[in-house]
Amino acid sequence: MPFDASSKTAIPPAEHGRRGNPRAVALWLLAVAGLIWIMVALGGATRLTGSGLSIMEWAPVAGTLPPLSEAEWRRLYDLYRTIPQYELVNAGFGLEGFKRIFWLEWAHRFWGRLIGSVYLGGFLLLWWRGAIPRALMPRLWLLFVLGGMQGAIGWFMVASGFEADRTAVSPYRLVLHLGMAFLLFGVILWTALGLLRPVREALGPRQGSVRRQALAAFVLSVATMLAGGFVAGTRAGFTWNTFPLMDGRLVPAGYLDLSPLWTNLTLNLATVQFNHRLLATLTLLAAFGAALAAWRRLPAGTACRAVLGFAAVIGAQYALGIATLVHVVPVSLGTLHQAVAVAVLATGLLALHTLRKPER
Structure with missing residues (x-):
């Protein structure tokens, strides 16, 4: 036995x-x-x-x-x-x-x-x-x-x-x-x-608020990845290869040119690329907000490091995305950008796992 x-x-x-x-x-x-x-x-x-x-x-x-x-x-x-x-x-x-x-x-x-x-x-x-x-x-x-x-x-x-x-x-x-x-x-x-x-750890009374902020960053990161799939599928990354403006404009011309309206989200190159940029920027801001909250509200340990790591990987992915765009999507950078997206997913899941609501 x-x-x-x-x-x-x-x-x-x-x-x-x-x-x-x-x-x-x-x-x-x-x-x-x-x-x-x-x-x-x-x-x-x-x-x-x-x-x-x-x-x-x-x-x-x-x-x-x-x-x-x-x-x-x-x-x-x-x-x-x-x-x-x-x-x-x-x-x-x-x-x-x-x-x-x-x-x-x-x-x-x-x-x-x-x-x-x-x-x-x-x-x-x-x-x-x-x-x-x-x-x-x-x-x-x-x-x-x-x-x-x-x-x-x-x-x-x-x-x-x-x-x-x-x-x-x-x-x-x-x-x-x-x-x-x-x-x-x-x-x-x-x-x-x-x-x-x-085992779910109890990390103090502000654990829930940090978890919500990390979850918001994670959801935005997943949305950014799926939007990136449409950038890849339509080859929208090979156009408007400047940052942060697109042809000198914040919102590109022709943003809603297609009909019906919803097709702009998946087939209009200007819309597809702009939305990916916008979601990536929102993800970056949300991740840095979650990192700041974790640093201020969580005790030093695995959970705090996981959230900080999540934000760091998102920051690296954001910079890599810009480099990929302005260099007109070379195979090396494009492949690395897709691989690092998985790192974003992995670190986000690790952060959320360490922040799970503790059992009573």
Whole structure:
């Protein structure tokens, strides 16, 4: 019969099954979250290099291996030559040019398969060893299903780029795919934090007000990320490459030119870029406000450092966003900007987790 190291008393088998080994499960989940983080960065590089449409088949199993013969390379290249992106962007770049964009998309898809394998393999191993607390099983199964859905959403997004007169994927489907990645990362990280730090700390009478300010900054940061997805999907970042003004104006000309009105939020380049700037600035102000509140109202410790770290990462992301814009979105800065967005998400969740309302 297993023993509780803290009390030196035997734990009944049923209770041991309920408790499991939270630390082992948390480390596994953190590893999966790290793989998702890399996946988001790979996705950014794939988009910025125009590589995302190079593989025109969804083959979850057979596509694990790259082409192994010259005939297979030719077949895939001939498929690619049938879509508008080839005709309008890459016509005549040859088989070698095709291989350059193919490998990045293949790596992106391969990494997705790796995430699924690590998740399922780790889950089965930990379940077999009795390490997973029973109360956690439904959530872990749900995450597995959502991960499978993310693969399908990825193909749904890619397929939109094969339509007539398109040279890139639908911005709506891109934001859906990116948003699902953020959701999976967030839920996995929050679950891991709950296993590593199950006790909610009481940090004083002003804890609630700091938590509300940190939550406001976090919500704004998520809204900024999703707005950034539309900037990426419409390539709005390649226009108005000055800051803080856009063509010498605070609010750009043509802000509400499209009809119906709501389409300006997702398809009007001026509106999309301005809204991303505005949300980013509001996020920065809210984060610095939360940091100031934490510094003044919380005792020195993990929670205070987490909020200060959250604000620091948002400040770095804001500066990186400006650099990316004024340099007209080079692949290196654009990819880094997308990767740091995940760091914003991670530090925000850590801050909120340390500020959870204490149990009575």
